[in-house]
Amino acid sequence: MTDTKTPPPLPPLPGQPVDGPGSPRDVPPLPGTSTLDPAQMPEAIRAELEAPDPVAIDTGAAELRSGLNRCPKCGSSDIRPRLGTDLLVCQFCRHEWHGERVEELFGFGDGIADLRGTVMASGAQDIDADAATLMSFKCSGCGAEVTVNTESTMTARCHWCRHVFGVNEQVPNGAVPDAVLPFHIRKDDAVARIRQFVDKRKLLALKAFKDQFTPENVVGVYLPYMIVDGNASASVAGTGEIKTREYTRGTGNNKKTYYDADVYRVERHVDFTVDDLPLESSSERGNLDVNVNTNNIINTILPFDTKNAVRWNASYLNGFTSEKRNTNVEALRPRLEDQLLSIARAQVEGSTRRYTRGVRWEAEALDVHGTRWVSMYLPVWLYAYHQPGRNGGLLHYIAVNGRTGETMGSVPVQQWKLLLTALSVGTVVEAIAIAILVGMS
Amino acid sequence: MSDESGLWLLLAGPASATAVYWGLYRYYRNTDKSHGFERETAVEAQPVTGDDAKIGTNNGTTQSRIRGENGGAYRQRVQRVQRSSDTPPDVESGEA
Numbered sequence: 025m026t027d028t029k030t031p032p033p034l035p036p037l038p039g040q041p042v043d044g045p046g047s048p049r050d051v052p053p054l055p056g057t058s059t060l061d062p063a064q065m066p067e068a069i070r071a072e073l074e075a076p077d078p079v080a081i082d083t084g085a086a087e088l089r090s091g092l093n094r095c096p097k098c099g100s101s102d103i104r105p106r107l108g109t110d111l112l113v114c115q116f117c118r119h120e121w122h123g124e125r126v127e128e129l130f131g132f133g134d135g136i137a138d139l140r141g142t143v144m145a146s147g148a149q150d151i152d153a154d155a156a157t158l159m160s161f162k163c164s165g166c167g168a169e170v171t172v173n174t175e176s177t178m179t180a181r182c183h184w185c186r187h188v189f190g191v192n193e194q195v196p197n198g199a200v201p202d203a204v205l206p207f208h209i210r211k212d213d214a215v216a217r218i219r220q221f222v223d224k225r226k227l228l229a230l231k232a233f234k235d236q237f238t239p240e241n242v243v244g245v246y247l248p249y250m251i252v253d254g255n256a257s258a259s260v261a262g263t264g265e266i267k268t269r270e271y272t273r274g275t276g277n278n279k280k281t282y283y284d285a286d287v288y289r290v291e292r293h294v295d296f297t298v299d300d301l302p303l304e305s306s307s308e309r310g311n312l313d314v315n316v317n318t319n320n321i322i323n324t325i326l327p328f329d330t331k332n333a334v335r336w337n338a339s340y341l342n343g344f345t346s347e348k349r350n351t352n353v354e355a356l357r358p359r360l361e362d363q364l365l366s367i368a369r370a371q372v373e374g375s376t377r378r379y380t381r382g383v384r385w386e387a388e389a390l391d392v393h394g395t396r397w398v399s400m401y402l403p404v405w406l407y408a409y410h411q412p413g414r415n416g417g418l419l420h421y422i423a424v425n426g427r428t429g430e431t432m433g434s435v436p437v438q439q440w441k442l443l444l445t446a447l448s449v450g451t452v453v454e455a456i457a458i459a460i461l462v463g464m465s
Numbered sequence: 466m467s468d469e470s471g472l473w474l475l476l477a478g479p480a481s482a483t484a485v486y487w488g489l490y491r492y493y494r495n496t497d498k499s500h501g502f503e504r505e506t507a508v509e510a511q512p513v514t515g516d517d518a519k520i521g522t523n524n525g526t527t528q529s530r531i532r533g534e535n536g537g538a539y540r541q542r543v544q545r546v547q548r549s550s551d552t553p554p555d556v557e558s559g560e561a
Contacts, residue, residue: 051539052501058490073492125493137509194495225493262543265523265531284524285531288517301502314496327501358528362542363502369539370503375513389546396541435493443488464471 050365054323067366068227070443075224078424079432096121123334126203132253132398133331136297138264139255139394147202147336147399148250150352173200175348178246178341198248198305198349201335201399206340207244207426213404214424215239215429221422228445230436233409233420243424246341246401247322248349250305250356251330253396257295258368260352262386264290264379285381292372300330301363303356305349305399310359317435318421325425325432328402332427336401345403353397365390403427503539 052058062073094164097119113122127133130145159172172178178199209217218239226234304310304323312320336338351456365388376383403426411418422433491497535541 047548050497051503052497052499054501058485058488060492065485069489078495089507192522201507228489228493229530259542263520263531269524279530281527281530285522285526286475287523288521289520290515290517292515293515295511296508296514299507299509300502301506312499315503320499321495323500324498326502327505336513362540365542367503367506367508368541371508372513372515373536373539375515376536379531379536381515381529383533383536384533385535385543387544387546388542415511415545432495432498434495437493442485442486445489446482446486449485450478453481454478457474461471 027396044357066077066445066448066449069080072227076220077219077224078429080266108334121191126333126335126398129163129332129335130202130398132251132396133299135233135395136253136255136299139253139297141394141395143320143394144353145202145396145398147200148353148397150354151198151350170228174338176345177348178346193314198399199346201248201336201401203398204246204336204401205328205330205333205427207344207403207404209403209405209424209426209429211242211405212242213321213429214242214426217424217429218405218407218433221431221433225433225435228437228441230411230438231410234408234438237365239407241420242405242407242422242424243342245404245406246344246346247309247404248305248347249400249402250303250349250460251333251349251398251400252301252303252356253297253299254360256299256364256366256387257293257391257392258365259291259293260372260385261289261291262384264288264376264383265381266378266382275302283381283462288379289359290330290376290379290383292375294368294371296353296368296371298364298367300327301360302326302328302330302400302402303359303363305351306347307351307357309347310351310356315417316415321432321434322404322406322423325404325423325428328425328427330400330402331405333400341401344403349399360395361390361392362389366391409436 057074060073062070065073098114098117159174166182168182168184170180170182172180200438210225222229222239224239265285265287267283267285270281271284272279272281274280304319309319309322311317312323314320368390370384405424405426407422409420409422411420418436419452420434420436422431422435423430535543
């Protein structure tokens with residue numbers, strides 16, 4: 025992976041394509057929470073656990089949510105369009121650059137509640153199986169033929185006259201999206217974040233991984249996503265229990281706690297809209313089975329501040345690689361419905377607090393009134409390490425969100441070290457337990 | 466303390482070893498992480514509506530929580546019912 029023009033390798037395809045969200049099926053833990061208590065860990069591990077995490081910019085931050093675009097040169101927000109062109113001009117330093125936010129341009133942020141049916145932006149149209157991924161152009165500078173492989177790149181330089189051009193025309197091969205979110209995090213920043221992330225996980229890491237660790241080989245990739253707005257209603261029904269009494273019966277060793285509860289039939293209904301839900305639109309990246317790949321790492325660094333995405337212009341991809349979309353809207357619909365149901369279940373949770381013994385949902389229904397699909401390229405810094413093993417081994421990713429800097433990764437572990445650590449802690453605890461037993465007898 | 470509860474204490478060693486193994490494994494490999502779309506997506510919801518009807522009692526149980534509790538497991542799918550949105554799905558009410 026020394027050639028920065030080569031996209032990181034894709035993980036091997038599963039024997040059976042995974043439909044829907046795959047695993048991990050569990051709701052992820054809250055950021056900063058862990059099942060491990062650092063206070064009970066050996067000194068060296070505690071130091072790793074307590075080291076600071078790479079800082080991520082909160083995309084919920086007001087300046088990004090509002091979509092305020094700043095001048096990349098001076099940071100001023102006093103920006104005016106230059107009439108008649110796609111250029112923007114900073115009124116403070118006169119710096120000029122491209123960028124039309126699709127959010128306002130196409131009204132992608134408006135009217136989610138009124139959406140009906142399926143609205144697709146032109147870049148999200150179905151992929152034509154016959155459309156070629158290799159596209160050739162006649163160079164506008166000198167007339168030579170130049171070929172662009174849209175599987176991994178969207179710009180090319182003419183070998184004769186050095187003229188650079190990109191694929192801007194929307195062809196039905198899925199390679200050209202509606203919008204692109206340019207990189208904000210620089211490469212040296214991404215390298216520093218990856219280094220900081222791995223420094224917190226070195227003690228038990230695979231030796232070969234540590235020896236070959238060169239975060240400078242990180243590659244900037246534009247990954248294809250569908251950004252979905254939706255408007256849906258969901259209903260759930262189940263059983264809830266409220267504790268009415270708690271008491272103990274029996275004596276001595278046969279003492280047992282019993283509970284009395286009132287059983288209720290619980291029904292909930294919620295109407296809601298979602299704004300900018302990102303779904304992987306590459307079938308390989310959308311397979312989140314943690315047993316065969318580490319794509320869940322890239323999934324974790326979502327979301328992006330997609331409100332700031334700009335109209336597609338291949339120039340933004342100059343110097344970066346890209347992966348092509350290969351999934352159509354209909355194929356992504358089961359995953360969307362699954363996520364909408366999960367969101368609905370999260371929304372109704374607050375209304376079931378009175379059920380002190382919890383709720384068991386038994387049936388759920390979803391009615392999607394309207395959806396809007398926009399195809400987008402989102403920026404990710406990707407570092408990959410291939411761990412050899414059975415079935416072609418496992419590709420470990422460390423990913424940095426190209427906008428917020430959120431960092432997540434999979435660091436391969438040295439099994440014997442991990443086992444030894446676990447056994448040592450277990451032995452100490454066992455010794456304490458035996459000491460207590462001996463002391464009591 | 467009885468012999469029985471004393472033997473139970475001996476499980477503390479293997480249990481903590483397992484917990485440390487899985488805790489550290491997840492800390493390195495992050496297999497439990499994914500996009501928390503339930504809380505990280507901009508969702509605008511109308512007020513939740515619904516019905517609650519008492520259907521019976523579950524007295525004298527030794528379980529401290531309802532059997533099969535899934536109120537917090539948003540991603541665990543249950544039976545999908547195709548119904549229009551204005552009526553909640555039917556469930557057979559069963560004793561917990």
